[in-house]
Amino acid sequence: MTQFEALGLSAVILKTLETLGYENPTPIQSQAIPLVLEGKDLMGLAQTGTGKTAAFGLPLIQHLNKGNYKPQPKTVRALILAPTRELAKQICENLNGFAKRTPLRISMVVGGVSIGAQIKNLARGTDVLVATPGRLLDLVERRAVDLSTAQYLVLDEADQMLDLGFIHALRKIAKLLGTPRQTMLFSATMPKLVAELASTYLTNPERIEVSPSGKAADKIDQSVHFINHQGKQELLKDCLIERRDDLSLVFARTKRGAERLMKHLVSCGFKAGSIHGNKSQAQRDRAIRAFKKGEIRILVATDVAARGIDISGISHVYNYELPEVPENYVHRIGRTARAGAAGQAIAFCSPEEFHLLRAIEKLMEITLDAASGQRPERSIKPARKAKGRSGNKNQGAAKKFRTKRDGPKGANSPKPANNNRPGKWRNRPKKKKVAA
Ligand code: AMP
Numbered sequence: 001m002t003q004f005e006a007l008g009l010s011a012v013i014l015k016t017l018e019t020l021g022y023e024n025p026t027p028i029q030s031q032a033i034p035l036v037l038e039g040k041d042l043m044g045l046a047q048t049g050t051g052k053t054a055a056f057g058l059p060l061i062q063h064l065n066k067g068n069y070k071p072q073p074k075t076v077r078a079l080i081l082a083p084t085r086e087l088a089k090q091i092c093e094n095l096n097g098f099a100k101r102t103p104l105r106i107s108m109v110v111g112g113v114s115i116g117a118q119i120k121n122l123a124r125g126t127d128v129l130v131a132t133p134g135r136l137l138d139l140v141e142r143r144a145v146d147l148s149t150a151q152y153l154v155l156d157e158a159d160q161m162l163d164l165g166f167i168h169a170l171r172k173i174a175k176l177l178g179t180p181r182q183t184m185l186f187s188a189t190m191p192k193l194v195a196e197l198a199s200t201y202l203t204n205p206e207r208i209e210v211s212p213s214g215k216a217a218d219k220i221d222q223s224v225h226f227i228n229h230q231g232k233q234e235l236l237k238d239c240l241i242e243r244r245d246d247l248s249l250v251f252a253r254t255k256r257g258a259e260r261l262m263k264h265l266v267s268c269g270f271k272a273g274s275i276h277g278n279k280s281q282a283q284r285d286r287a288i289r290a291f292k293k294g295e296i297r298i299l300v301a302t303d304v305a306a307r308g309i310d311i312s313g314i315s316h317v318y319n320y321e322l323p324e325v326p327e328n329y330v331h332r333i334g335r336t337a338r339a340g341a342a343g344q345a346i347a348f349c350s351p352e353e354f355h356l357l358r359a360i361e362k363l364m365e366i367t368l369d370a371a372s373g374q375r376p377e378r379s380i381k382p383a384r385k386a387k388g389r390s391g392n393k394n395q396g397a398a399k400k401f402r403t404k405r406d407g408p409k410g411a412n413s414p415k416p417a418n419n420n421r422p423g424k425w426r427n428r429p430k431k432k433k434v435a436a
Contacts (some may be wrong), residue, residue: 008034010062012101017058020097028267031208032184033059042184043203045209048157048334049269053094056154056184061095062151063182064127065102070363071125074145078132078152079177081170084304085110085159085281086288091156092130104128109145111135112281119144133161133169140176147176155201158187159327164304167193174201189327189363190336219334222345222366223356226373229350233264235372236320238299239346240270247291250300251332252276253321261320262300272298303328311335319347320355326363346371 004017013395025033028046036041036059046052050339071077077357080095082088092108099106104127109118111134118135122145129136129145139145154176155161183202187194197204227235240248252258254277262274271294273287290296292311303323319338323329329347336343347368349357353378361367 003030008037009058012065013062013098015060016098016100019100022054026055026210027051028208028210029055030056031210032056033206035206036060036182036184037062039182039207041182042147042188043202043205044189045188045207046186047210047330050210051254052090052156052186053211054098054187056156057091057095057098057180060128060152060154061098061102061104064104064211065099067358071105071127074123074143075149076122076126076129076145076147077150078128078154079147079150079173080128080134080154080156081133081161081164081173081348082130082156083113083132083138083164085132086275086284088130089285095128095130100129106130109135109139110281111138115139115142120363133166133173136173138170138175147173148178150177151181153177153181153183153201155183155185155197158185158197159189159191160331161326162191162193162197163328167197170197178365188330191327208361220336220343220345222333222347222368223347223371224347225369225371226349226375229352232320232348233261235348236261236318237265237268237270239316239318240265243316244297246297247294247311247313248298248316248318249300249311249314249332250320251320251323252300252302253323255302255371257321258300258302262298265298270298271296273298274300275429276302277304288368303332311408315343317343317345320347322347322349322353322360324356326356326359328362351376 002014005014007030009017026147028044030390032042032044032055033149033410036056042056044052044055046055046432062080069077080088080091082091088108088110092106095106107118107121107126108130109122110132115135115138118139119142122129122139126145136145140147154169161167182392183205185194185198185202185205225235226394237252250261252261255278257278258274259278262272265272274288275284275287279287285297287296288311291299294313300320317333319329319332323332333343333345338343347357347360357368
């Protein structure tokens with residue numbers, strides 16, 4: 001008996017797993033599959049890359065494949081909600097793989113693409129619908145879909161859905177669903193709001209956790225460069241040249257910042273692309289496809305766009321700018337070291353970002369190793385106000401820099417305040433353009 005068989009999976013599913021090359025269950029699959037098969041509500045605290053899609057997807061497919069039920073026109077038997085189009089697409093692809101030997105219909109509805117085709121597709125009835133909340137509500141309002149007979153609900157990456165402001169949409173959708181139903185909620189982190197959401201949606205849930213809240217996969221080697229903002233581009237290019245054969249994901253804080261950085265890298269000869277909210281779905285898909293094939297080796301992304309993308313070969317994740325929300329660091333570095341592979345997460349921390357690094361380290365209960373530069377003893381206090389010409393012009397500029405949504409402006413960025421404890425931060429000399 002294989003380990004998957006011991007979990008209670010049916011012969012049809014076991015055969016499919018063999019084809020997919022899944023030999024043994026991951027820890028979250030071992031814990032979740034028997035519980036979901038028993039019909040329990042589930043709260044799973046798990047990072048991306050742990051195999052959680054199969055943890056809920058395999059037993060869900062098995063449930064739905066029992067009996068000879070066919071969905072009525074415009075109805076849905078199981079609903080899976082995901083925060084982003086990329087994640088929805090990935091879940092849909094995975095589920096289609098799991099359901100290969102079954103007659104189940106799996107569909108996806110996400111924003112950014114024509115709604116007409118989705119309306120037509122839903123008209124036939126759907127066994128599993130993977131959706132982003134906004135587009136789903138749009139379709140409900142157009143009476144293209146009726147959720148009242150849905151018996152299964154999965155909320156995937158719940159923390160990110162809340163970060164994206166989907167709480168009202170989720171509340172609306174929950175009211176439209178049938179009861180009784182089995183509900184599963186997965187989240188990489190468990191901030192208060194997610195715990196509240198779980199208590200509203202789940203009935204006597206079983207709680208499973210594959211690694212403690214906020215902790216990254218053990219296989220990720222994490223480090224931080226303490227570097228002034230102006231030196232980041234040069235440092236990044238050095239790192240990328242050193243590892244030119246690797247696949248690197250670079251996180252920027254803003255859409256414009258990501259685009260600017262990508263263009264700069266391309267102008268220096270690097271094969272880079274970008275994904276962020278200002279790109280159309282087709283452009284994002286193209287960039288991800290090129291990255292997966294290795295046609296581009298560097299993908300510059302913002303948090304939202306990179307959410308859920310599953311690219312197995314990413315060896316390096318660069319936090320070119322640290323995230324404002326420390327939980328996002330966990331999500332970002334979860335893009336590497338997927339399915340047991342090793343990976344490196346490299347953060348670039350400027351003086352203005354030190355408080356963000358501290359928040360990340362507090363959440364993860366670790367201290368990142370310094371790869372270069374020196375860790376300061378304390379945070380640099382933001383200047384309260386620019387004071388005329390009294391020499392503190394830079395402090396005012398630094399404040400503007402910190403609060404401005406657009407983020408840093410590359411080489412033209414304001415210099416950090418002069419009280420930066422000189423020598424602690426790595427200043428990199430300006431270099432000529434390099435070809436990669
Ligand atoms: P997920 O966390 O669901 O996004 O899965 C991350 C990656 O691990 C995906 O590429 C899956 O195909 C892969 N994966 C999930 N479960 C297994 C397994 N039991 N054996 C091998 N690969 C797996």
